[in-house]
Amino acid sequence: MLKVTILGSGGAIPRTCRELVSALIEVDRYRILIDPSEGVTRRLEAIGVSALRLTHVMVTHLHADHVNGLPGLLATMLMLSRVTPLTIIGPVGISDLVPASVNSSFKVNLIELKPTDKVTLIDAADNVELRYVTTRHTIQNNSYLVTLKRPVGRFNPVKARELGVPVAYWRRIQMGETVKLPDGRVIEPSMIMDDIGAKSLSVAYTGDTAPSGSLVDLARGSTILIHDSSYLPSDVNEARSRGHSTCVDAALDAREAGVGLLVLTHISYRYGCEYHWDFLKCAASIFPRTLVASDGLVISV
Ligand SMILES: [Zn+2]
Ligand SMILES: [Zn+2]
Structure with missing residues (x-):
């Protein structure tokens, strides 16, 4: 089973109805937190997942809305006397955000990823595989693919x-x-x-990105694609200048990659929650199997 919980679906600035972007992926023995945004420790607690149970923290990029919760999360692990190792994966510079003091309590396996335009294997253990590719944003942004290779x-x-x-x-x-x-x-x-077949289950998570061929390569055939959808098409120029996608971009990527389900996330602060249906109509007219992320959304496959 592969389970995704959306912990936050908003971009840049939190709103009452949308916390900052983050997701928890549970697969096999892995509990992977992607983008430890501000307040993420409390949101994990709200869904009954202790910080001690995380096996991996994966950071797409070092913009504040994606990573500001990391120090608090690590501090919580220290306070709870974590002893099991934790793997932290992120772009160049992620190591600067991990204080050396955490190693006094538990081992941190830190993986700092160089930019690449080729889909690259990070780790393969048991039946889970982690891959990444660097996509188009204003700073290095890694999109990730988590795959459960077991036959289903x-x-x-x-x-x-x-x-x-x-x-x-x-x-x-x-x-x-x-x-x-x-x-x-x-x-x-x-x-x-x-x-029974050799079919894998996989989830691709884009982080912040403008349309990118390498992202389509990463997500090709994936079960779930969680895609930056910061803007409606009327704001496409702003999307381009800021290295983001619109709902149309996300839907076109999903269609080209042939994914099973598209989930739109990182909705800009400017759109209140009443815009939910605008995003859904926009993407679903191109790629019908679309959901607009809401905080607390759970998808199990
Ligand atoms: Zn962002
Ligand atoms: Zn960003």
Whole structure:
């Protein structure tokens, strides 16, 4: 399963109805926070996720609206006596935002990514893969792709019972894991799941970006694309000068990349929440499988 929770959907300045942009991606054993914006620790707490449970923090770029919550998040981890390692991934300069003092409590695996226009593997462990590419913004912005490589299918409880597989093992098998039972039998997912295939689940997260061919390469075929949609088309000139996308840009990228679902986010402060439908109509007329992010939105696939 891959689960995305939108923690914030606003750009640059928070509004009552939109906190600053951020998302939590839960996949396999990974809990990845993307863009630790101001107040993100409190928002994690509001959805019942302790800062101690995060495995990764990924920062798209170093503009304040994407990264100002990082010091507070790390301080909270220190206060809670975190001991498990944390991986922090970001653009060049991210290391300056991580105080050396955190290493006295827990190990920080810091990955500082150089700009690249080629989709590049950051990390591949277990069945999860992380990739990135640098896209077009006013400073280095990394767009990320998180992929669950496990085969997916439909769990068939009748088959599980016929084979005498204890319920305690069902979830692991559902997640694509091959398990060994106490009686020594090895059960592979293909023995229990129907319509199993090699299909991956993936989520691409753009950060702040103007339309970019490298972004389409990254997102190609992804299950979910969470895309900068700062502006309506009437403000396209401002979008271009500030290195952002409009709802039209996001929809065209989604269509070209052939994604399963487009989620518009980083809605500019200037648009109150009454503009929700304007953004939806704008993008859905080009790419029908579109949602406009709202804070607290959860998508599970
Ligand atoms: Zn921003
Ligand atoms: Zn920015």
